[in-house]
Amino acid sequence: MKDIAIIGDGFAAAAMVAHLLRRGIAPSSITVIGPRELGKGNAYGCDSPFFRLNIREDLPIIFSDDPLHFARWAQEHVSDSQARTDAGYFxxxxxxxxxxxxxxxxxSQAGQVEQIKARVLGIGGVDGSWNLELDNRSVISANQVVIATGNPPPIWPCEVSQPNSPAGASHLIENPWTGSAFREIDSQENIILLGGGLxxxxxxNALAGxxxxxMIYVISPRAAFPPAQAKWQRKVQPNWPQNLTPAKLIRFMRNHLPSAPTASSxxxxxxxELRPNINTIWQxxxxxxxxxxxxRLGWLWNLYRFRASPQTIAAYxxxxxxxxxxxxxxRAKEIQCSETKVKALLSNGLDVQGDRIINCTGVxxxxxxxxxxxxxxxxxxxLGNAIAVDKTLQVQNVSGGQWNTLWMIGPATMGSLGDVIAASAIAKQAEQLAVHIFG
Ligand SMILES: Cc1cc2nc3c(=O)[nH]c(=O)nc-3n(C[C@H](O)[C@H](O)[C@H](O)COP(=O)(O)OP(=O)(O)OC[C@H]3O[C@@H](n4cnc5c(N)ncnc54)[C@H](O)[C@@H]3O)c2cc1C
Incomplete structure (x- = not known):
C-alpha cells in the first residue's frame, strides 16, 4: 500500500511533491504516476523554442516565502537573449x-520519489484505501490520492474525414502543444489555425520564428487575440461592494477598468487589481x-486574464x-482532408482551404x-467540465459530502474554485494541501 499517490506528472504534481518534501514528508512515502518526466507536463514539456511563458519572471511562484526563486534560477541557468522585454523577462x-x-x-536529495511511468485509467476502493487501475494492467493501492491530471490535450472539435495515407494525415495537427509538428511545415504552406487563443x-510565433x-487563416468566432503583457503592478485594492450578483460584479469591474487600451499598463x-478577489467571489x-x-464574462475573462508574451505578439x-x-x-463543423490539402467547413457556410490545419481549440x-x-x-x-472539489480541495462525493483522502489540484478545480490555471495559483493549492494534510 502506497502512502500518498499523486496522479499526473506535470507542474501541479511536481509542485505537490516539492511542498510535501518541504514539510518533511519522506520521499519514500510519495508515489507519482504519470508517463513522462516529472514537472514538465503538457504546458512545459514542449520542444519548441518559440513557446514562451505568458507571464514575466517573478510570477510563476512555487514557494510563497521565496517568490523570486525561478527568476534567480533563470538568471543563472538560462541563456536566452530574447527573454528580456519592456514588460519583464518572458x-x-x-x-x-x-x-x-x-x-x-x-x-528530493534525501532519496528518490518513486515514479510509475503509466497512466491511471480508473480509481476504485474506499476512503483511505484506494485502488488505482493503471494502463500497464497493474493496480496499485494508496491511502491518500491527489489528482493532478491537468490540461487534457486538444481533440478535434468537429468531424474529420481522415485520409488513408500517413502523408495525408500529416496535414492534420491535432495536438500542437509539444511544438514538434512545426518542424515539418514548409514555409510556403498555407496554414489554417482552428481557434484564436493562446x-x-x-x-x-513558431511559424514566424x-x-x-x-498565409495563416485563423478560424475563430471573434477576430481578437489576447493582448501582450504590459508592465503592470497592483497599486490599489478595489473596494468590492457587499452582496454581489453577477450583474453587480460586471458593473463594478467595468467601472474599475479605465478606458485605456487593454494592451496598456x-x-x-x-x-x-481585480483578480485576487475573483475566486472568493466565484465560490x-x-x-x-x-x-x-x-x-456573460467567460470569453472576456479567457481573453484578458493572462495575455501573451510580448515576443509572441510582436511575431503576430x-x-x-x-x-x-x-x-x-x-466555427468549424467539418474538416475534409485529401492527400495534399485540407478544407475546414464552417457552420455559417464559409469554407477555408489550406495545406495544413492546426487544432488550437484548447483543452x-x-x-x-x-x-x-x-x-x-x-x-x-x-461548469460541467471536471469534478467538484470543496475549498479544502477534497473531492466531493455523491452523498453531498467529501472524501477525506481524495483531493484534486490544478486547472480542473476551476469550475469549483475560480481562476486556477496559472502556475502560481496551482502551486498555492499544492502548498495549501501539503499544510492541510501534514501541517
Ligand atoms: C500549452 C499550455 C501552455 C501554458 N502556458 C502557461 C504559461 O505560460 N504560464 C502559466 O502560468 N500557465 C500556463 N499554462 C497553464 C497551466 O495550466 C499551468 O501552468 C500548469 O502547468 C498546469 O500543470 P498541470 O500539471 O496541472 O497540467 P499539465 O501541464 O496538463 O500536466 C498534466 C500531466 O498529467 C498527465 N496525466 C494526465 N492524465 C493522467 C492520468 N490519468 N494518469 C497519469 N498521468 C496523467 C499528463 O500526461 C500531463 O503530463 C499553460 C497550459 C498549457 C496547456
Whole structure:
C-alpha cells in the first residue's frame, strides 16, 4: 500500500511533491504516476523554442516565502537573449520545465520519489484505501490520492474525414502543444489555425520564428487575440461592494477598468487589481449565478486574464503587417482532408482551404475525471467540465459530502474554485494541501 499517490506528472504534481518534501514528508512515502518526466507536463514539456511563458519572471511562484526563486534560477541557468522585454523577462516554456524538474531533483536529495511511468485509467476502493487501475494492467493501492491530471490535450472539435495515407494525415495537427509538428511545415504552406487563443498565438510565433511565408487563416468566432503583457503592478485594492450578483460584479469591474487600451499598463494594472478577489467571489455564487457569470464574462475573462508574451505578439504583428494573417469568423463543423490539402467547413457556410490545419481549440475533457463521475465516485463541477472539489480541495462525493483522502489540484478545480490555471495559483493549492494534510 502506497502512502500518498499523486496522479499526473506535470507542474501541479511536481509542485505537490516539492511542498510535501518541504514539510518533511519522506520521499519514500510519495508515489507519482504519470508517463513522462516529472514537472514538465503538457504546458512545459514542449520542444519548441518559440513557446514562451505568458507571464514575466517573478510570477510563476512555487514557494510563497521565496517568490523570486525561478527568476534567480533563470538568471543563472538560462541563456536566452530574447527573454528580456519592456514588460519583464518572458522565458521559454521548455526552460521553465527544466527548472521544475531540477527543483524536484534538488528537493528530493534525501532519496528518490518513486515514479510509475503509466497512466491511471480508473480509481476504485474506499476512503483511505484506494485502488488505482493503471494502463500497464497493474493496480496499485494508496491511502491518500491527489489528482493532478491537468490540461487534457486538444481533440478535434468537429468531424474529420481522415485520409488513408500517413502523408495525408500529416496535414492534420491535432495536438500542437509539444511544438514538434512545426518542424515539418514548409514555409510556403498555407496554414489554417482552428481557434484564436493562446495556442494559436504560440503557433503563429513558431511559424514566424521559422520564417513562414504562406498565409495563416485563423478560424475563430471573434477576430481578437489576447493582448501582450504590459508592465503592470497592483497599486490599489478595489473596494468590492457587499452582496454581489453577477450583474453587480460586471458593473463594478467595468467601472474599475479605465478606458485605456487593454494592451496598456494602465488597463492591465487595474485588471490585475481585480483578480485576487475573483475566486472568493466565484465560490460565494450559487450554481445559477456561476452559469450566468460564465456565460456573460467567460470569453472576456479567457481573453484578458493572462495575455501573451510580448515576443509572441510582436511575431503576430510582424506577420499581420505582411498581410499573412487573416481571420475567418465562425466555427468549424467539418474538416475534409485529401492527400495534399485540407478544407475546414464552417457552420455559417464559409469554407477555408489550406495545406495544413492546426487544432488550437484548447483543452479536451479528462477521461479519468469522466470515469469518476460515471462510476459515482465524484460529481460534476458547476461548469460541467471536471469534478467538484470543496475549498479544502477534497473531492466531493455523491452523498453531498467529501472524501477525506481524495483531493484534486490544478486547472480542473476551476469550475469549483475560480481562476486556477496559472502556475502560481496551482502551486498555492499544492502548498495549501501539503499544510492541510501534514501541517
Ligand atoms: C500549452 C499550455 C501552455 C501554458 N502556458 C502557461 C504559461 O505560460 N504560464 C502559466 O502560468 N500557465 C500556463 N499554462 C497553464 C497551466 O495550466 C499551468 O501552468 C500548469 O502547468 C498546469 O500543470 P498541470 O500539471 O496541472 O497540467 P499539465 O501541464 O496538463 O500536466 C498534466 C500531466 O498529467 C498527465 N496525466 C494526465 N492524465 C493522467 C492520468 N490519468 N494518469 C497519469 N498521468 C496523467 C499528463 O500526461 C500531463 O503530463 C499553460 C497550459 C498549457 C496547456
Amino acid at each position: 522565458y521559454r516554456r521548455q526552460d521553465f520545465g527544466r527548472y521544475v524538474s531540477s527543483l524536484i531533483n534538488h528537493e 495556442t494559436a498565438l504560440d503557433a503563429i 521559422r520564417n513562414h511565408l504562406g 494602465e488597463w492591465q494594472c487595474a485588471w490585475e 460565494q455564487f450559487s450554481l445559477q449565478q456561476k452559469h450566468s457569470l460564465f456565460k 504583428e510582424q506577420l499581420r503587417a505582411r498581410n499573412q494573417i487573416e481571420f475567418v469568423l465562425g 479536451a475533457t479528462d477521461p479519468l475525471l469522466k470515469s469518476l463521475i460515471k462510476n459515482q465516485l465524484a460529481i460534476a463541477d458547476p
